[in-house]
Amino acid sequence: MADIAIPYQRLKTIFLDAGNTIVTMELSYLVEALEAAGIACDPVALRRAEAAARPVVSAALPTLRSTETMGTFEFYLREMLTRVSLTPAQSGETVARLAHDLAPLIDRVGRVAFWSHVLPGVPEALAGLRARGLNLTVVSNSDGTVERLLTEVGLRPFFDAVIDSRVVGYEKPDPKIFTHALETVGATAATTLHVGDLYEADVVGARAAGLHALLLDPFDDWPDVDCPRAADLTALVARL
Template identity: 40%
Template sequence: MPLESVFLDAGGVLVNPNWARVSEALARRGVVVETARLERAEPYAKRDLDMSALIRATTDQSRAGDYFNRVLRHAGLEPSEATDAALAEVHEYHRRHNLWEVVPAEVPPALAALRRHGLRLVVVSNSNGTLRAKLERLGLLAALDVVMDSFELGVEKPDPAIFKRALERSGSAAASTLHVGDFFHIDVVGARAAGLHAWLIDSASLYAGYDCPRFPNLSAVVEAVTAGALL
């Protein structure tokens, strides 16, 4: 069946954390780490967390502290009172505004290319109620047909229910829908359980051997889609 809809995770696909803001919060507490080092560390922290049992036993919110501390460790920092204070500031900013606010340069043209290909675009994200406002602030909302924020829905990935609700709301059929995300056990497992195709953003090539197509970024996904990879 021809591809008709593309579901997209927000974090790690359309937007990335503002590591400059994190670096600045740490610096105010005397902890110096370059933004680029935090950026390089993040894929390894996500890979640490991307374990089936851990994902099943936790929620997006309950994993947040562990996620940030793992990023710090992979960046060569040990958690301390100073880092805890900095992360508390970061968490408060995220609660109000959403820290995932850096749009990679390839994202707007990639979304435009998917649009030109006649595809319906739907965001399905584990978020905190700020997703829609954040996407509007970043200039991405107009490129999307539907936005599904797990906080508003009361269900989050990998529960297939959130994908099924996204299918219903967008008028999409599972067999002709592709989901693209950055966690195997959240995005790929959840999407497949709902009958969707699923691809993984693997920016640091950490998922060799996993049974799903892997791509370094959204531009590479677009190239595969427009080449008819699912047709």
């Protein structure tokens, strides 16, 4: 779908996913846990593997049913580890066991700390969106901690509202979470764009609620999707 499908100049509101849109995993926790198990992994390569795993996770969401379960996170980790070079090399069975053992790390560390890495250029991009007169709201599948996360990393002042799936009781791609967000900030679907990193949750859900949708694809891992894509929020700002 061409970018012309999004009326950039008529937009008044931007909804943003949190994970892998504004913040991402602090991968040092995973790298250190792997090192403790005697396995070396390049953090840069692991970051690339994370993005490459997203289309697989997205495609599996109708079966997984939620982005927020430990089972889904384990699946996510397995797909990441499958796509990165580990030293010494690990069999598929070992990688699956590693993912199972590593998944509880997110709760041991705490989800706020685990997702506390602000993506490069995000503060500047948010400031740029605000400078263009756009209202900004976070719409995130989370466990009730996303507002605290945004506060701790210093980004909460950019947003008019933070919609957390655990708090409101609806999880993307359920269009009800988007409808709730629209009502909360007094926005209309026709002039609202939602930006996120998972097609099944973010694009499918936003479209079902009548919003425009943009998929973040920093490494061109989604060449065949039927929606506009951008590498990051900086690229979005450049289109406005």
